[in-house]
Amino acid sequence: MGKGLVAGIIGAVIGTLLTIYTVFNVLPDSFLRQGSTEEPTKQTLVGTTAKEETVYKAVAKKAMPSVVGITTVTVQQDFFFGDTEQSGVGTGVIVDSRGYILTNAHVISSGQAKNVTVLFYDGTKEEAQVLWYDSLIDLAVIKVEKQDLDVAELGDSDGVEVGDIAIAIGNPLGLEFERSVTQGIISGLNRSIDINQYETMENLIQTDASINPGNSGGPLLDSQGKVIGINTAKIQTAEGLGFAIPIDLAKPIVKQFIEKGRFEKVVLGIQGVNVARYEQASGEDLPAETGVYVLETVSGSAAAKAGIKAGDVIIKIGKADIKSMGNLVRELYKLSPGDETTVTVDRSGKAVELNVKL
The missing domain is CATH 2.40.10.10 (Trypsin-like serine proteases)
Incomplete structure (x- = not known):
């Protein structure tokens, strides 16, 4: 066989290999998968539009059965027309299969709603009872008698x-x-x-x-x-x-x-107000710029036993800064009855740390 013929055959083989390499490295994966029975792996992280769509669809399918509609009827008093009924609509999240549902306090009119009805994913409706609410943090828990409900997974x-x-x-x-x-x-x-x-x-x-x-x-x-x-x-x-x-x-x-089956809230035992509001009402300029001004301590309460006095300004619970009543309430929700913590107060410009058993 001549040298020219051998060289031609080798060149053809190399050209074919290069063509195959190019096809498999240039053509999109979707083209190469045509006819394949292997299903593409589902993506859980977002990087492309296709991946985003997969995430949103998966989240909707997972969470939707645990989301409920809430309708309310509240009686409003009117000087001219007397009592009138006003309807409202909101949303809730099932947090326990036995019928406990978390929602906003203002959805159930901070406990003033006359009727609360829950609409479930399967189209059924149930009357609900308001178990607890707190307008300061705008949260409420209601309960229906329906059982074996789909429960939302709580994250971090x-x-x-x-x-x-x-x-x-x-x-x-x-x-x-x-x-x-x-x-x-x-x-x-x-x-x-x-x-x-x-x-x-x-x-x-x-x-x-x-x-x-x-x-x-x-x-x-x-x-x-x-x-x-x-x-x-x-x-x-x-x-x-x-x-x-x-x-x-x-x-x-x-x-x-x-x-x-119930919630027992930790009670510090004070009547307080934000520093800014107290200064506005009293005209007094307090040493503390922010915090909760103690108007009164309840006799026999945790605050009274710890030595918190009227005129103190609560500025810390544990290591958390307290700038307002909202801060104070949120920190207390992290504690349980019987817990011990420290409360730091500003007393005439001096920080005083007190031990409190709740």
């Missing part, structure tokens, strides 16, 4: 970071848009928003996921479908700003209801 709001995926489920404009899903990211953490002249909601999660009044009480979810917050539309803000109450605040409350 302390581990949330800015830029994480955020998905909200709720009833934005009433039940005709029930269980609407909106998506965005975590835009900020530890936000404080003034509700009115005297009330502030603190330590909130900020998101750009769309949250409207009907979303109140619904879940803010992470990319794994875990509840990281309870949405609240009590705060009226600019477009594109939504807020949620961190789920870690609600966990001790939920745990007690699941274990005991």
Whole structure:
């Protein structure tokens, strides 16, 4: 065989190999998978549009059965027309299969709702009983008699970071848009928003996921479908700003209801007011710039036994700074009856640390 013929054969083989290499390295995976019975691996992290769609669909499927609609009827007193009934709509999250549901306090009108009805994923309805609420942190627990309910998985709001995926489920404009899903990211953490002249909601999660009044009480979810917050539309803000109450605040409350069927709140035993509000009302300039001014201690209470006095300003519980009544309430929810902690007060400009048994 001639040298020229051998060289030609070798060249053809090399050319064929190069062509095969090029095809398998240039053509998209989707083209090469055509005809294959192997199913593509599902993605759990977001990197492309396709992956994002998979995450959002998976989260919706996981969380949707544990999200409920809540309708209320509240009696309003009117000077001219007498008592009138006013209806409201919100959202809730099932936190125990025996019928315990977490929502916002303002959804059930801070306990003033005459009737509370829950609409479930399967289309059924049940009347609910209000077990507990706290307007300062805008949380409430209601209960229905229906059993074996789908329960939401509670996540870790302390581990949330800015830029994480955020998905909200709720009833934005009433039940005709029930269980609407909106998506965005975590835009900020530890936000404080003034509700009115005297009330502030603190330590909130900020998101750009769309949250409207009907979303109140619904879940803010992470990319794994875990509840990281309870949405609240009590705060009226600019477009594109939504807020949620961190789920870690609600966990001790939920745990007690699941274990005991009731919630026993830790009571410090004071009547207090924010420093700014006290200064505004009294005209007095206090040494402490922020904190809770103690108007009175209840006789025999934990505060009285610890030596907290009227005129003190509570500035710390444990290592946590206390800037307002909202701060104080949130820190107390982390404690249980019988716990011991320290309370630091500003007493005439001097910091005094006191041991308190709750």
